[in-house]
Amino acid sequence: MTRPTTASGHKGLQFEQNLIFEQNTPGATAVDLPPVPVAKQRLGEVKRHTPVGLPGMSEPEVVRHYTRLSQKNYSIDSGFYPLGSCTMKHNPRLNEKMARLPGFAEIHPFQPVSTAQGAMELIDTCAHWLLELTGMSAVAMSPAAGAHGEFCGLMCIHAAHDANGQAQRKVIIVPESAHGTNPATAALCGYTVESIPANADGRVDIAVLRAKLAEHGDTVAAVMITNPNTCGLFERECIEIADAVHAAGAFFYMDGANFNAIVGRLRIADLGVDAMHINLHKTFSTPHGGGGPGAGPTVLSAKLAPFAPVPMVVKSGEGYTVEEHAGFGVAKQALGRMKGYHGQFGVFVRALSYMMSMGADGLKQASGDAVLNANYLMARLSAELTPAFAGPCMHECVFDDRFLKGTGVTTLDIAKALIDEGFHPPTIYFPLVVHGALLIEPTETESKQALDQFVTSMLSLARKAKEGRAAEFQAAPQLSPRRRLDETKAARRPILRWTPPASDKAQQAAE
């Protein structure tokens, strides 16, 4: 059956939408502002003489533009989004409502602290929850996202080694399965990276780690390990790893990207961790927003706590103060400032709203359901797919591409075919240590019914692949707003902004 072509290019509810620059009505605006009062201008020599070049549109046109654009997006609100390692769980709207209370939204970072006591209390309460849930000594609230939190943790480690006369420690040991941010962050601290391979069951081989620690001796600054790791497995020997790292005089950084799997069940302080960032936009349900904003508060052990960056909220007697300058007061040894103002305050409000809603019991139930959902998918999908490691898994399960061997279908093809089935594909080709990886993270906010629908689609795709219907996969997706996009072309001759068509330029030149 061929689908009809239309004169408009639209297909029913799927609209083609031009760029705003192609909808320009010169002089139009969607914002009516009050008259400009008469006043003597004081711009000096820098008045702008050329127009900016923004297109003019009316309010209805703008609202329609973005509504149509939004309809081209897959989202958690609209469907199952099992993107491994990304934790695409439901984003409660209560959190949005709380962040918009005027007492939170309409406050300025530099209004007198005496007039922002509620904001200080919010930051302190959010910090209290994070400290209780991890058992750690201190938390640096200001990092803006996971990678920024890693940076904070490694800088604290650097500062601590420097303070202890251990400035020669310049090596970070990272498993091969780590997120790319780990080695990238290490480089920002002037560190070099040593990788260690995973063992056959997808975990750190403690014997290899010990050998690596011995090899690099007193040049090792820290070991960074994601736990649960990127294969969705808990590092069983975590405490032994911590002991070995400490015995070598190094610090143990735990990447908290997967904290959602264990929250409310154990405290990472009891694992011997020195630093861990917490992605509030993963574990604590603040929206991903198409690529942020997130927040990456970093919890620290007593040894690292003195080096935490400013600002630091301080509870004193009846009220709160904030130390905004490194080298002063409680921030005497602080490593400096990592972010403007007071960190991602609006994200803290949302995360606290979520933590209070869930409570200690709800958070434990959430990690339990997340792990149950992942193991259920692993059990059912194993009927046709090939799991990369034996279970139980934690909050996500990973399959390799052995089940596709000889079919002519790749992991990427499976992902694109899932789009036509109405699902967001899992994370693919990550972790790098699993061949043709499909990393599936269902989260706790999916119903059994949603999981069963996904299983039905996934098993049917696996059977189709094995039946030799590779051509159908290579043509997928066919039902999405766009089919496969040419990424090579995009990179070879980058077009990164709209520019006026040549005819307009010629006309402008003639004028």
Place this chain on the structure above:
Amino acid sequence: MRYLPLSETNRRDMLAQIGVSSVDELFRDLPKKALAAASFNLPNTMSEIEVERALGVMAAKNMNCAAAPAFLGCGNYRHHTPASLDYIIQRGEFLTAYTPYQPEIAQGTLQAIFEFQTQVALITGMEVANASMYDGATACAEAVAMACRVTKRSHALVSGRVHPHYRDVTQTQMKFLDVEVECLAPDPYAVEDLIGRITPDLACVVVQTPGFFGHLTDYTTLGEACHKAGVLLVVCVTEPVSLGLVKSPGEMGADIVVGEGQSLAGPMTFGGPGVGLFATREKFLRQMPGRLCGETTDEDGRRGWVLTLSTREQHIRREKATSNICTNSGLIALAFSVHMTLLGDAGFQRLAELNHATACQLADKLEAVKGVKLVPSAFFNEFTLALPKPAAEVVEALAKKGVLGGVPASRFYPTYPELANLLIVAATETNSADDQIKFVKALTEVLS
């Protein structure tokens, strides 16, 4: 628990399918010692009403700028937000989507980023812009790092009129790299001799417009001097509304422009989350940090968008990446872009004029208060006043009278007693004539 769909029956059925008898069994890899030690001194689940009540009490303890005459700036500005903006960014398809890694089902986010990149390039007068950074301060640090990569030099000079948080974040970020960040002392009076400090080992000079104390300065001559010495000019913009009325950094010869988009992207929310703007010249493209969205076509030849040039980024290049940034500030960038789209050229210019005129009116009135001196002669919507007594005390006294009357410079420069009497005041279109009268009256009373 309202966010958890599984019923007890579901859980039992699923455990049976997996072949274990309890959820605890699935956690058997966790160390028993740590499981046994776990206890959490935290409350249990709460209803929506209870959460709203508790957070409502906290929010009410803050004096909010919507309910009081407020004249606060220093990189964070209160502007009017059109109603349609918040509606658009709360659409679930934007709010609850991830980074657009599967472009076939993320064209909405991608097209919006492409439009955002174009808008940022247009207002800054640059050739290309990225998809956003965390905030203006971290974008400034990234600009210095990029300038070092481009010039293969490792020395940056930062003007004393750059936002102190931008300066501090840059210094902190370079702390453990072999980069010297030389920061000039804050001086709202004397013009800095930046050109005289250009040396052949310098990677970049970092300046800000409008400056932290409000000054408007044309950096064209500085840019020319920089380029003669192979030095990059980095220009920070903390108030992008100014670009509707003043010459763009690109016109002044900037090589990298960084800024904070919050003022056009919605409420201040105590300073975060904001959105870092980052724009540069095309020839430096491959040294840029952060995500980039580019145009391409799909298999049917239709125009579409993808994330591109990712060989610069951490998930491909790991320790050789241009930055470690992953999550950035997507939704705030969208808010910024929606506002720019709503304004258009006409609205953007009008908003800038309205801000400048309001600030000029206020400056006229404040200059007339006994003992008050206006410091910068040319400014946009923010200026510094020299008061006859410490500004920190004045601000507290004003707050007691219900007015949020500026930010004392001493909050940023505790070790510069000569700046203690300086007050930094901003005025925007949100400040009514009545607000201004209240401020002037309160200040007159406090100073008398």
